[in-house]
Amino acid sequence: MKYNTLLIDVENDICTITIHRPEKLNALNAEVLKELDLAIDEVMQSSDIRSAIITGSGEKAFVAGADISEFASLDAASGEAYARRGQSLFEKIENSSKIIVAAVNGFALGGGCELAMACHFRVASDNAKFGQPEVNLGLIPGFGGTQRLTQLIGKGRALELLVTGNMIDAITAFNYGLVNHVVSREELLLKAKSILAVVNAKAPLAVARCITAVQHAYEGNKQGYSYEAREFGKLLTTTDAKEGTSAFLEKRKAFFQGK
Template identity: 50%
Template sequence: MEYSTLLYGVEDGIGTITINRPKALNALNGAVMADFTDLLPKIAADEAVKVVIITGSGNKSFVAGADITEMQKMSAIEGRKWGKLGHEVFDKIEKLPQPVIAAVNGFALGGGCELAMACDIRIAADSALFGQPEVGLGITPGFAGTQRLPRLVGKGIAKELIYTASNIDAQEAYRIGLANKVVPAAELMEAAQKLAKKIMSKSSTAVQLCKAAINEGLDVDLASGSAYESEVFGLCFATEDQKEGMTAFVEKRKPVFTGK
């Protein structure tokens, strides 16, 4: 699959998406969103892909935000349509059945921070910079920054970051829970792939059901989330992976999962 703004490849069960607009610091524009819209359903349907990694081209920027030159002259109707498209694309990323790791290799500002937050796990290079600078441009975050950031770091910290348009470095992002891990920039992709392989050593069916249960539970009350968990827990007992995993445990050997 070839795209004008994305590089995509699959190796050993890991699908890697690289946003490839390095001269624009990988800023999100209509072409990027169109490429994501085409690619994501194909990944979702590909059983050979067990984990997805999203990163940016070059060593300066993951995604420096949405493309200001494209947004500058938008009308209110056009701005709403653009924001809605961003929500739709990032929701597709969040709802991919496969776990998604953001390998944040530099600027993750505005739409870039929002993209990283739509992923399940964020590994940051020590050179990464996170922030929601929108109020400094006279707008609000438009791709769910006001929704995902408080859910990740808490309401008070999220409000401070958004109200002040402050950028934070990788270590501060780790301290507040925005980044799961910080590694030297030269080791970023290796660390992301290592984590992907660790996830892949487990039952892909169970991992995907866990992702569904977590995502579903965050949007409902505890009782409803617990009921959903009970359902997916029960489903596990209809799988070959459950039988293999528990048999291997009893037999004191490593399980060999097939995702069935």
């Protein structure tokens, strides 16, 4: 499919989705959100894709925020609908059964920070900046930022960032637990792809169940233990589990088929 605001590249079972509005620092407008929704569907439906990366075009910004020019026409009802559309897309990313990594280059502010947090984990370049500056506009985050930031870095740190609108650099984000790795700009995509190459060698069904089980814990769902035990039992009967245990006992590399 051809996109106007995204660049799509698939290599070695990894789909790299690049948000491409460099003149607007890759700000999220209605078209970007719509196309990103379609691109995530493509990732989920393609048997040629095992995992994905979301990044931004250029070195200045991952996504510098939402496109503020679109806010002028919104009232309370349409504003809530706008926020819910963004939340729905980011929940789709968060709940994807295929790992999606944010490769954060430059500014990840407002909706950009929210997008990065919706991904399963984050790799940042050393020039990355994170923040939720909506308070400077008399607003709050609308795409899940108040919730995910609190879950990821804790109440006190999240609230300070939300009410001051301050940015943090990549090392601070790493120390807070917001990002998993900090690398040079040149190494950013290479690092993300190297992690996904390891993930892609694992059993797809097991990877998907790990994502869902962790999501139960992330949401404070007490049924997570029951889910874990139930899915452990189910996976024992899969072709991949039989292959994995046989390969271990036979001291060879396992070949997983997602069955």
